[in-house]
Amino acid sequence: GESVGLHLPTLSVQEGDNSIINCAYSNSASDYFIWYKQESGKGPQFIIDIRSNMDKRQGQRVTVLLNKTVKHLSLQIAATQPGDSAVYFCAENSPQAGTALIFGKGTTLSVSS
Amino acid sequence: GAGVSQSPRYKVAKRGQDVALRCDPISGHVSLFWYQQALGQGPEFLTYFQNEAQLDKSGLPSDRFFAERPEGSVSTLKIQRTQQEDSAVYLCASGPRRADTIYFGEGSWLTVV
Structure with a gap:
């Protein structure tokens, strides 16, 4: 089975709200995590990453939080915009997976204005 | 170009x-990585190259799938005797030396009829 998964398949928010997308992973040995955004008809686009020696990392309008105790990863998007509408995937790099990133199923974020 | 380029789209x-x-x-x-993405799913790992060496092909679903990267740059994924279950988006991603972040192309959408 998959070692990375998301709590909710869909999330609907209003423009301007903050969005939180969650991801649970099962492999405690995973040491690197990435969030990707995938718009319809396009390839996954890198958003932000975090290594296991950190618990928080901030980018432009996005923050990733890592809770290794409960093996939980979240992506926070501030002031969500219609252009943020997409499918969001978390991915992990696990020693068992070698060099490959393992992806979850994704959360579809819909932003209404 | 600046990004990963895939053809045909x-x-x-x-x-x-x-x-x-x-x-x-x-x-x-x-x-260089190849991933397969079925509709509504996250990308699934197929194979990995480091320069021209194919270091991991554990994700290739059958011996009908073959990948090469003879000069360590351009790569080709070949699927022989295509079947309907091969219908998917085939994503290519590349990453710099000794880094975990990988960047995806727009994908090749394959439909087998």
Whole structure:
């Protein structure tokens, strides 16, 4: 089975709200995590990453939080915009997976204005 | 170009035909990955190259799938005797030396009829 998964398949928010997308992973040995955004008809686009020696990392309008105790990863998007509408995937790099990133199923974020 | 380039973007193949999908990675990137993405799912790992060496092909679903990267740059994913279950988006990604972040192309959409 998959070692990375998301709590909710869909999330609907209003423009301007903050969005939180969650991801649970099962492999405690995973040491690197990435969030990707995938718009319809396009390839996954890198958003932000975090290594296991950190618990928080901030980018432009996005923050990733890592809770290794409960093996939980979240992506926070501030002031969500219609252009943020997409499918969001978390991915992990696990020693068992070698060099490959393992992806979850994704959360579809819909932003209404 | 600046990003990963894939061709063709769209391919319709009759069942039993052979197809070849091309990937031009970001210039200078050592690592190259192929992923398969079914509709509504996250990308699934197929194979990994470091320069011209195929170091991991554990994700290739059958011996009908073959990938090569003879000069350590452009890669081709070949699918022989295509079947309907091969219909998916085939994503190529590349990454710099000794880094975990990988950057995806727009994908090749394969439909087998």
